[in-house]
Amino acid sequence: MSYLDNIRTFTRVHELGSMSAAARDQRISPAVASARIAQLEGHLGVRLFQRSTRSLKPTEQGRLFYEGACKVIEALDAAEAAVMSVTKSPRGTLFVAAPLGAGRRFIAPLVPEFKAAYPDIDLRLRLSDRRIDLTAEGIDLALFLGVPEDSTLKLKKIASCPRLLCAAPAYVARRGTPKTGEEIVSDNHECLNLRFPGAPEFRWLLQTETGLERFSVSGPFESDDGDVLLDWALDGHGIVLKPMFEVAEHLAAGRLVPVAEATPPLPVTLGFLYAHRRLQDPKVRLFMDFAAGRIADQLPR
Numbered sequence: 001m002s003y004l005d006n007i008r009t010f011t012r013v014h015e016l017g018s019m020s021a022a023a024r025d026q027r028i029s030p031a032v033a034s035a036r037i038a039q040l041e042g043h044l045g046v047r048l049f050q051r052s053t054r055s056l057k058p059t060e061q062g063r064l065f066y067e068g069a070c071k072v073i074e075a076l077d078a079a080e081a082a083v084m085s086v087t088k089s090p091r092g093t094l095f096v097a098a099p100l101g102a103g104r105r106f107i108a109p110l111v112p113e114f115k116a117a118y119p120d121i122d123l124r125l126r127l128s129d130r131r132i133d134l135t136a137e138g139i140d141l142a143l144f145l146g147v148p149e150d151s152t153l154k155l156k157k158i159a160s161c162p163r164l165l166c167a168a169p170a171y172v173a174r175r176g177t178p179k180t181g182e183e184i185v186s187d188n189h190e191c192l193n194l195r196f197p198g199a200p201e202f203r204w205l206l207q208t209e210t211g212l213e214r215f216s217v218s219g220p221f222e223s224d225d226g227d228v229l230l231d232w233a234l235d236g237h238g239i240v241l242k243p244m245f246e247v248a249e250h251l252a253a254g255r256l257v258p259v260a261e262a263t264p265p266l267p268v269t270l271g272f273l274y275a276h277r278r279l280q281d282p283k284v285r286l287f288m289d290f291a292a293g294r295i296a297d298q299l300p301r
Helices: 003-016 019-024 030-043 060-087 098-109 109-117 171-176 181-186 226-234 244-253 277-279 282-298
Strands: 050-051 056-058 093-099 121-127 139-146 153-161 161-169 202-206 211-216 241-242 257-259 270-273
Touching: 003 019, 003 060, 050 109, 056 060, 093 098, 098 109, 098 139, 098 181, 098 226, 109 121, 109 277, 109 282, 121 282, 139 202, 139 282, 153 282, 161 202, 171 226, 171 257, 181 202, 181 211, 226 241, 226 244, 241 244, 241 257, 244 257
Parallel strands: 093 121, 093 139
Antiparallel strands: 050 056, 139 270, 153 270, 161 241, 161 257, 202 211
């Protein structure tokens, strides 16, 4: 085992707080991960983690070593990136995350084309509607769809995407067409909610005559998959909040109709999130440049 491999495994164990999680992240067995940490501790002559049957926490020496180890890895990654930029032959593995619906629509179709153009890069796509921690999960960049927040991450904006509330004609025939968020709440309309820890749609933030207002909505159906919510809306089970690009085809065909148009949701930003240091990696720059224009061309005008 190389000393550098040991250091890389150590940093992932520190960040993920789990030997098994770090092993999965690096595609090695837990036994190999444990052996690397033991070898590193033997070399340094200190304990890097306090282990128990239920937890694994860094020691004071482990925290100090982590700070230095990150600088070593960042410097090496930057050096490798500089060489690849000069040789124009980027290689390695690129981890890309995306929301389920947007990832299926925009990113998944591009993977074979990107692989054909850059055969030495292996792209690993991770799709989920939950909030992704790029650092903890080893993600190089993520397709972002939401309202930007203050963050240490950088955002490459692709477009601003309008959103709307909509429902199937069968639903509005049964329950009526609410004109505002107030009517959705006061008339106890059935709302289809995206539910997972940290989800931004626990309450709908709508634009009213007096400014932004949060409306607590409820309904009998909820899921952590946005595509499931859309299917339920199409079947007439309630009102859904969606970006225009996800429902434009259904609106044009009359399968969905807008509701509460007097109080529309805020638009969301579509773009790529990445850690500042990752932009040094030519693979990250290549994929963002490759994908951004193609995604923008698919958005409704």
